[in-house]
Amino acid sequence: MIIIVSHDIDNLSAKDHFLKDKIILREISRSFSDFRRKKITLKVLFKRLSGLLRKGFWSNLEEMLKFDKENKVNSTFFIAVSKGKGINYSQKEAQIAINLIKDYGFDVGVHGIYYDNYELIKREYEDFKRLSKLEKFGIRIHHLKLNNKTLSNLARAGYLFDTTVLSSNLDQEYKIDEMTEIPFHVMDVRLLGYHKNLTLEQAKENTIKLLERAERENKKYFSMLLHDRRFSNYFPDFKEWYIWFINYCKERNYQFGNYVDLL
Numbered sequence: 001m002i003i004i005v006s007h008d009i010d011n012l013s014a015k016d017h018f019l020k021d022k023i024i025l026r027e028i029s030r031s032f033s034d035f036r037r038k039k040i041t042l043k044v045l046f047k048r049l050s051g052l053l054r055k056g057f058w059s060n061l062e063e064m065l066k067f068d069k070e071n072k073v074n075s076t077f078f079i080a081v082s083k084g085k086g087i088n089y090s091q092k093e094a095q096i097a098i099n100l101i102k103d104y105g106f107d108v109g110v111h112g113i114y115y116d117n118y119e120l121i122k123r124e125y126e127d128f129k130r131l132s133k134l135e136k137f138g139i140r141i142h143h144l145k146l147n148n149k150t151l152s153n154l155a156r157a158g159y160l161f162d163t164t165v166l167s168s169n170l171d172q173e174y175k176i177d178e179m180t181e182i183p184f185h186v187m188d189v190r191l192l193g194y195h196k197n198l199t200l201e202q203a204k205e206n207t208i209k210l211l212e213r214a215e216r217e218n219k220k221y222f223s224m225l226l227h228d229r230r231f232s233n234y235f236p237d238f239k240e241w242y243i244w245f246i247n248y249c250k251e252r253n254y255q256f257g258n259y260v261d262l263l
């Protein structure tokens with residue numbers, strides 16, 4: 001079974017948010033709530049509150065790239081070229097990040113904002129093509145937004161693959177015109193996020209159950225998402241879950257591949 005690891009880049013710096021949107025206020029209230037619900041310790045609460053204006057609270061792209069490289073995890077990064085809900089970095093910042101990801105030798109695609117307007121979908125595709133200088137690439141849409149025309153419009157725009165569909169049923173890849181839809185199966189925030197109350201141990205158990213089912217059903221691949229932002233000591237459960245996941249896959253001798261390897 002091939003394990004496909006992916007990372008969505010929603011943030012690149014603190015300055016993109018400070019006095020520019022309400023996301024910092026949201027983080028303060030969520031941190032207190034996480035503490036009240038005993039999801040984080042007092043130490044982590046203080047760390048978060050004092051880290052709100054630090055880059056590492058928002059972005060851990062380099063740490064993620066280094067970890068994946070060292071562990072031979074052939075991951076895919078999705079980066080936005082438009083601003084959207086909670087995403088506020090410029091195309092110039094995006095381009096620097098794209099070049100960094102390419103320098104590390106990893107695949108990079110679009111973290112899409114538009115899903116219900118073909119002209120905007122196409123513009124986003126062209127913007128990424130120009131900035132990345134790549135000819136073929138895939139996409140995952142931010143907040144997994146889809147309507148009944150999105151996938152065919154992504155295919156029409158020229159995307160090689162899409163991986164916006166989150167399937168807890170372990171659905172495998174299928175064609176939409178020339179494009180391949182590659183559903184993914186586990187997302188960090190659905191297990192450990194603010195709206196969930198799973199402990200780290202429960203998140204691991206959940207993940208193991210899905211992996212075992214995938215193996216039992218002879219699935220070709222299993223795909224997961226960790227936001228690079230969560231790969232930090234501000235979010236210890238997320239980071240620990242990810243490192244555990246990678247080690248677990250290594251112990252089971254699963255191969256790491258990226259979306260392009262599957263096509």
Ligand SMILES: [Zn+2]
Pocket residue numbers: 008009010111141142143
């Ligand atoms: Zn996103």
